[in-house]
Amino acid sequence: MNRREFIKIAGLAGLAGLGGKAAFELLLPGQVEAGIKDLPLTQGKKWGMVIDMTKMNDEIMDVCVKACHTIHNVPNMIDEEKPESERWEIKWLWKETYEHSFPGQEHEYVADKYHQRNFLILCNHCTSPPCCRACPTKATWKRVKDGVVMMDPHRCIGCRFCMAACPFGARSFNWANPRMVMQDEKLKKLNPGFPFNKDYPTRTKGVVEKCNFCAERLAKGQYPACVEAANEIMPNAMVFGDLDDAKSEIRKALKENYTIRRKPELGTGPNLYYII
Amino acid sequence: MYDGGRIITGLIIALALFLFPFYWDAGFASKAPEIELTPKAKEAKVCVLEKDFMRTNHMKLLDQWRHQVVRDAERYYTTEDGRVFYKSLQVTCMDCHSNKTKFCDQCHNYMDVVPYCWDCHIAPEETSNVNE
Numbered sequence: 095m096n097r098r099e100f101i102k103i104a105g106l107a108g109l110a111g112l113g114g115k116a117a118f119e120l121l122l123p124g125q126v127e128a129g130i131k132d133l134p135l136t137q138g139k140k141w142g143m144v145i146d147m148t149k150m151n152d153e154i155m156d157v158c159v160k161a162c163h164t165i166h167n168v169p170n171m172i173d174e175e176k177p178e179s180e181r182w183e184i185k186w187l188w189k190e191t192y193e194h195s196f197p198g199q200e201h202e203y204v205a206d207k208y209h210q211r212n213f214l215i216l217c218n219h220c221t222s223p224p225c226c227r228a229c230p231t232k233a234t235w236k237r238v239k240d241g242v243v244m245m246d247p248h249r250c251i252g253c254r255f256c257m258a259a260c261p262f263g264a265r266s267f268n269w270a271n272p273r274m275v276m277q278d279e280k281l282k283k284l285n286p287g288f289p290f291n292k293d294y295p296t297r298t299k300g301v302v303e304k305c306n307f308c309a310e311r312l313a314k315g316q317y318p319a320c321v322e323a324a325n326e327i328m329p330n331a332m333v334f335g336d337l338d339d340a341k342s343e344i345r346k347a348l349k350e351n352y353t354i355r356r357k358p359e360l361g362t363g364p365n366l367y368y369i370i
Numbered sequence: 371m372y373d374g375g376r377i378i379t380g381l382i383i384a385l386a387l388f389l390f391p392f393y394w395d396a397g398f399a400s401k402a403p404e405i406e407l408t409p410k411a412k413e414a415k416v417c418v419l420e421k422d423f424m425r426t427n428h429m430k431l432l433d434q435w436r437h438q439v440v441r442d443a444e445r446y447y448t449t450e451d452g453r454v455f456y457k458s459l460q461v462t463c464m465d466c467h468s469n470k471t472k473f474c475d476q477c478h479n480y481m482d483v484v485p486y487c488w489d490c491h492i493a494p495e496e497t498s499n500v501n502e
Binding site for chain 1: 440441443
């Protein structure tokens with residue numbers, strides 16, 4: 095990204111953030127739309143992410159998770175006092191141990207610095223996503239334009255075939271209406287102010303949900319929420335970009351570092367890379 | 371006809387019972403609710419399309435938008451006179467029509483339609499002075 099592109103993004107992202115429509119009305123009709131179409135972050139052909147675990151720690155990862163779950167109205171439904179069958183976990187972005195992140199890579203002599211730490215896990219937005227093949231209603235599909243594995247809760251019938259198909263556990267099922275956290279006394283305390291983001295919907299009982307690579311933010315030329323949050327604390331901890339563009343930051347990061355992916359042997363082609 | 375009298379009486383009673391609800395409610399037709407506009411909506415004068423079209427076809431437009439946004443990633447709508455809108459029920463429509471109970475629910479209840487939009491999409495917070 096050069097200086098010119100950066101200023102364009104910063105300016106327009108700021109405007110979009112100012113209050114969407116109010117800001118658009120200040121400009122000539124069509125100008126914003128045309129402007130947004132020119133942004134590099136709306137132009138990607140194959141989005142991918144590099145997570146630099148050498149720059150990550152638990153606090154930064156927690157901030158990322160919180161940023162994501164706040165923006166997307168993902169409630170915390172885990173009340174420790176309830177039986178396990180009633181602790182519904184919904185997660186888009188979460189922390190996972192080494193052996194769960196990279197099964198098959200684990201052995202009893204793995205260095206402590208890997209073995210005793212958490213990794214940041216989210217949907218891999220696979221090149222050949224098995225979840226999309228399993229879906230009987232095309233409620234989840236691979237967007238041709240930029241490679242995001244999308245999820246349309248309007249169409250989801252809750253069969254959970256996609257959850258069975260995903261080898262990364264990236265999908266969560268809504269066993270209960272997420273809005274119940276507004277009623278349940280204990281859960282209310284865990285989720286003050288739910289729904290957190292009034293500009294984003296919640297989900298409903300009986301649909302599957304997962305990370306959407308912040309498709310709604312990309313459309314406005316903004317980076318995914320986790321990337322933005324992580325890089326604010328530790329620059330370049332996460333690199334998001336177009337894997338199809340040989341000159342992009344992400345390709346540079348991949349060229350300069352040794353990276354690993356989760357379960358590459360399954361052939362789904364994960365588009366998340368970890369520098370460890 | 372055997373037992374003609376009884377059959378005809380029975381038929382008349384059955385018909386009377388069948389027509390009774392119509393007779394009972396005659397003249398008491400509940401009035402179609404009047405749509406209330408917020409000051410913001412009044413000021414804008416026009417919606418994204420003509421008022422009459424919106425009144426009869428808003429559900430089709432919303433369905434189209436939903437499809438285009440979610441599936442085709444086309445998030446901006448340009449009206450014939452060149453205004454640009456972010457296609458979003460929750461963010462754009464409800465920004466003007468923030469009086470959901472008066473603007474949406476009244477008619478939907480009258481027509482007995484139950485759209486499931488609000489199971490997921492967040493309705494605007496309504497304060498009592500919204501129509502002032």
